[in-house]
Amino acid sequence: MEKRSAEQLQLLTRVVARIADEIKNPLVSINAFMELIGERYDDPSFRQQFASVVGRDVRRLVQIFDKLAALVNEGDYKRDAMDVRSAIEECLVEMGGQVLPAANGEARLLTFADESTQKHVTATLSHEGSSFLATGDRSMMKKAIAYLVWYLLRKTPGAEAKIAVSISRLDTEDRIRITVASRTAEVRAEELQAIFDPIQVVQGNLIDVGPCVSQRIIEAQGGRLDAKQGRGDVSFTASLAAARA
């Protein structure tokens, strides 16, 4: 009993240390900004360039807070009718995606420079089927998808990242499938195996806790989320019960 308590305490200490470490980096620029603003206000590069760095770090802290809050949320989400396809497109646009002229068929091609990972992203959004209505919390669903995209961006070496998002609902199925995949992301097999275990992930990197949060959000809405490593790509597949039109 005492041994188990000691192990739990040790685990908790590691998790808290990891969270503190993750919060520390954004705080460095905010703290430096506050200390220097009096004497350096007249320096244009301080006001423009450094202010943008600080703004990015503030948004990063907000993201960390959002993730931790979603991780401990008891699933108290809205249960509204939502169009999954438009929610996902909106999510990519809110991440900065600019829709380019249609590549082929009804697939959308989006490009953006992601602020948090500094990657240049090319994303495709495609769908198969006609009705993508589900019951759930649209805003939380967008967060769940965004965390998966960010995770894949973070796992992409180099500056160029490719993301493919597809939504499908076959005539014979009453479920909507959403796949978020990347051919540029590199994830070790053992890391992918533990990807939905927040304790394992939080010890590695709090930012990578995103897929755990996505899974909680999707499961709280009656869906499921799986991760898979294919030949040359890493993908997440979510499935949600379709609502009757």
Added chain:
Amino acid sequence: MSATDRARVLVVDDELGPRESLRMILKPRYDIATADSGEAALTTLTTFHPDLVFMDIKMPQMDGIELLQQIKRSDPSIEVVMITAYASSRRSRTR
């Protein structure tokens, strides 16, 4: 470095916030270059020739310890300051 030259400082950190913070703090008095990885730092060394390097210990791919060894191998006169903000000092002691 001549008496009229400003000292040259290279800041190496994979995190933009700490990297830019150090640059902002130091730039009124020193010539500053920045690098976001150990590999980029080694490339910068060949053109910038710093007197001093500030570097984070914990970086992906090449970490600060390995970078320190490579810098000292290429030019032992460069002074290196290692920066860390670990919750525990165990790593710095073991190194």
